Amino acid sequence: MTGNEIYRDVTKEEFPQECSRLFNGGNGRLRTMFAADLRETGEGFCIYAVFSRAQEDRFEILRLKNIEGKDGAYSFPSITPAVPAAHWYERQIADMFGLVPSGHPDLHPLVLHGLYPPEVYPLRRDISPEAIGRQLALEKEDLSPFMEVKGEGIYEIPVGPVHAGIIEPGHFRFSAVGETIYYLDARLFYTHKGVEKLFERTGFRAGVRLAERVSGVSSFAHSAAYCMALERMSGTLLPARAAAIRTLLLEMERLYNHVGDIGNMCAGTGFAVGYAQGASLKERLMALNERLTGSRYLRGVNAPGGVLADPLDEPAGTLREIEDITKEYKSFISFLTDSVSHVERLENAGVLSRPVALSLGATGVAARASGLNDDIRTTHPHLYYNQLVFETHTRMKGDVFARMMLRADEVECSIAIIRSILHKAKGKRIEGSILSEWEAPANKSGQALGYVEGPRGSVFYFVKSAADGTPLRVKPRAASFCNWPLMPFAVHGNIVPDFPLINKSFNLSYSGSDA
Amino acid sequence: MLGRIFYNIIGKKRVLPREQIVAAAPEALLAGEKENGKEKRIFSGEFTRSVRIRQVDAGSCNACEWECTALTNPVYDIQRFGVDFVASPRHADILLVTGPVSVAMAGALKKTWLATPDPKIVIACGDCAKDGGVYKGSYAVTGGVDKVVPVDAFIPGCPPKPAEIAANIMQIVKVFSKIK
Numbered sequence: 001m002t003g004n005e006i007y008r009d010v011t012k013e014e015f016p017q018e019c020s021r022l023f024n025g026g027n028g029r030l031r032t033m034f035a036a037d038l039r040e041t042g043e044g045f046c047i048y049a050v051f052s053r054a055q056e057d058r059f060e061i062l063r064l065k066n067i068e069g070k071d072g073a074y075s076f077p078s079i080t081p082a083v084p085a086a087h088w089y090e091r092q093i094a095d096m097f098g099l100v101p102s103g104h105p106d107l108h109p110l111v112l113h114g115l116y117p118p119e120v121y122p123l124r125r126d127i128s129p130e131a132i133g134r135q136l137a138l139e140k141e142d143l144s145p146f147m148e149v150k151g152e153g154i155y156e157i158p159v160g161p162v163h164a165g166i167i168e169p170g171h172f173r174f175s176a177v178g179e180t181i182y183y184l185d186a187r188l189f190y191t192h193k194g195v196e197k198l199f200e201r202t203g204f205r206a207g208v209r210l211a212e213r214v215s216g217v218s219s220f221a222h223s224a225a226y227c228m229a230l231e232r233m234s235g236t237l238l239p240a241r242a243a244a245i246r247t248l249l250l251e252m253e254r255l256y257n258h259v260g261d262i263g264n265m266c267a268g269t270g271f272a273v274g275y276a277q278g279a280s281l282k283e284r285l286m287a288l289n290e291r292l293t294g295s296r297y298l299r300g301v302n303a304p305g306g307v308l309a310d311p312l313d314e315p316a317g318t319l320r321e322i323e324d325i326t327k328e329y330k331s332f333i334s335f336l337t338d339s340v341s342h343v344e345r346l347e348n349a350g351v352l353s354r355p356v357a358l359s360l361g362a363t364g365v366a367a368r369a370s371g372l373n374d375d376i377r378t379t380h381p382h383l384y385y386n387q388l389v390f391e392t393h394t395r396m397k398g399d400v401f402a403r404m405m406l407r408a409d410e411v412e413c414s415i416a417i418i419r420s421i422l423h424k425a426k427g428k429r430i431e432g433s434i435l436s437e438w439e440a441p442a443n444k445s446g447q448a449l450g451y452v453e454g455p456r457g458s459v460f461y462f463v464k465s466a467a468d469g470t471p472l473r474v475k476p477r478a479a480s481f482c483n484w485p486l487m488p489f490a491v492h493g494n495i496v497p498d499f500p501l502i503n504k505s506f507n508l509s510y511s512g513s514d515a
Numbered sequence: 516m517l518g519r520i521f522y523n524i525i526g527k528k529r530v531l532p533r534e535q536i537v538a539a540a541p542e543a544l545l546a547g548e549k550e551n552g553k554e555k556r557i558f559s560g561e562f563t564r565s566v567r568i569r570q571v572d573a574g575s576c577n578a579c580e581w582e583c584t585a586l587t588n589p590v591y592d593i594q595r596f597g598v599d600f601v602a603s604p605r606h607a608d609i610l611l612v613t614g615p616v617s618v619a620m621a622g623a624l625k626k627t628w629l630a631t632p633d634p635k636i637v638i639a640c641g642d643c644a645k646d647g648g649v650y651k652g653s654y655a656v657t658g659g660v661d662k663v664v665p666v667d668a669f670i671p672g673c674p675p676k677p678a679e680i681a682a683n684i685m686q687i688v689k690v691f692s693k694i695k
Contacts, residue, residue, distance in 0.1 A: 283590045
């Protein structure tokens with residue numbers, strides 16, 4: 001196990017106190033929280049909570065094991081009152097494992113809609129996917145109530161799950177006064193595909209394909225974090241050239257996402273020219289991805305132990321293309337910031353305040369645009385990042401404009417990183433193999449964290465193997481899972497027609513969060 | 516500003532020519548043409564070139580959606596072939612369904628299908644829309660669009676590239692069209 005993960009077992013009484021101390025004691029972040037069914041190893045149901053601080057490269061992993069239950073009803077003390085960022089994690093644990101967080105202020109189903117029988121907990125190891133499938137009621141509708149806002153002049157606007165545009169499914173229930181949104185209740189998890197259970201069946205190596213398909217536009221971030229967890233679990237050293245390639249492609253992924261997002265915000269304001277230019281720039285980047293790796297979404301590159309494609313083969317040609325794209329991008333961004341009508345719509349729309357972002361555990365662009373210095377590329381250096389000089393950008397205002405400009409800053413940062421790696425490769429300073437041997441730890445169980453900074457924020461993976469080298473638990477935590485709960489706060493007080501714009505400014509992945 | 520607007524006209528052409536799109540290996544598989552020796556498809560020859568598409572995400576990973584969105588960008592510009600995406604199933608001729616159809620989306624997909632007026636073509640787009648793909652065997656997916664609504668054609672790929680989607684849509688429409 002690598003050095004920066006510190007595992008600690010705590011008692012039921014200590015658990016909420018310790019979590020509170022780690023979260024509230026200065027710059028603490030809840031990175032991920034999940035349960036594991038370790039009844040086969042004699043440790044019962046366990047809850048893991050992973051904390052880290054911005055100032056040191058260390059993950060404090062608290063574990064509460066052997067959760068007690070009477071007559072099959074298990075419960076553990078909720079940490080949400082002290083650590084608000086845990087509220088979705090605990091609801092997820094309750095849905096998937098049937099472990100009830102006692103003292104949770106807002107406990108109701110999150111992941112499983114009314115179609116699943118209440119006593120079915122899909123991630124328990126003693127129930128097979130087929131057994132769950134047999135108990136599902138496909139023709140039923142999810143009739144669980146939405147948050148109801150009462151008062152004079154308040155009316156509800158239901159939207160979704162099938163939306164007007166080409167986007168992912170989710171149901172939004174607006175309670176509005178006139179045009180102003182008073183409250184937004186978002187019901188997500190329509191794209192829940194049971195990925196965590198599937199990981200246990202596919203095996204570690206084949207799981208890469210699945211990790212790439214947790215969230216389509218963060219394919220590379222997810223597979224890189226997953227492979228990193230596997231490599232740390234077995235103590236495999238990643239070759240330097242493979243680390244550089246992963247860093248390069250992570251930045252390529254950030255680049256096409258950010259450029260695409262900046263362009264998409266133009267669709268939110270009806271600014272067709274900006275949208276078209278952003279879309280064609282993004283298309284150029286996707287074509288470059290395809291030329292470098294054979295996949296527009298950078299799929300099929302990562303493998304445990306390294307990478308399968310070598311995009312550093314011909315750095316000179318790639319550099320020329322990047323220079324050309326940069327030129328076009330610069331004229332695009334100055335065109336957008338010169339368009340007063342566009343910028344005016346963005347300013348002061350969808351403000352996410354710093355305290356809300358901090359306590360609800362925002363990550364990525366959403367956090368940094370609200371003044372939080374949250375970037376695991378700099379706080380927990382990994383891959384090739386510790387050999388590069390760059391800084392974390394932040395913006396203070398937390399509105400749509402701040403999120404757009406933060407993306408613009410980060411695009412320039414990504415371009416600089418890409419150029420730096422390509423120049424080094426051109427000067428033959430990154431040599432060696434791209435793939436080293438990887439084996440699942442045999443005859444002993446292992447566990448490890450993997451993490452990268454994806455386009456939407458930090459992506460975490462936890463893997464744990466059983467004694468026979470098969471997956472016992474694989475837990476992906478997409479960036480969007482942390483950021484979705486922020487949405488009701490960001491849209492509060494805005495007008496309904498601005499919702500698509502605010503939604504685009506976060507551009508969260510439904511599939512990643514729903515998993 | 517005007518120069519910007521006409522960038523694609525006066526500037527260097529970026530749009531992919533029709534021939535290149537059609538050459539993107541059209542390999543759409545038409546489903547259920549013959550079942551027990553009997554023609555299963557409900558209709559043929561209903562459309563004449565221009566069609567409107569309603570895209571439905573039934574639990575995909577979002578890659579297919581972005582490739583569908585890319586169809587409307589200045590490079591592929593699918594509108595020039597008389598094909599466009601619409602906001603309501605009531606305006607649509609084609610349902611382009613992506614994803615393995617998650618359990619939670621099965622009902623919504625069925626309702627969307629019912630809301631689409633006949634005659635309609637249902638295209639399952641992407642490997643997981645065919646049989647569940649990588650998600651096959653999960654408790655949370657029904658395992659393919661045809662488990663929920665009748666499917667007329669299938670576009671392979673994970674995700675299929677925009678040019679492949681465009682070429683396949685044009686080929687499928689041709690099959691269902693009066694003008695050969």
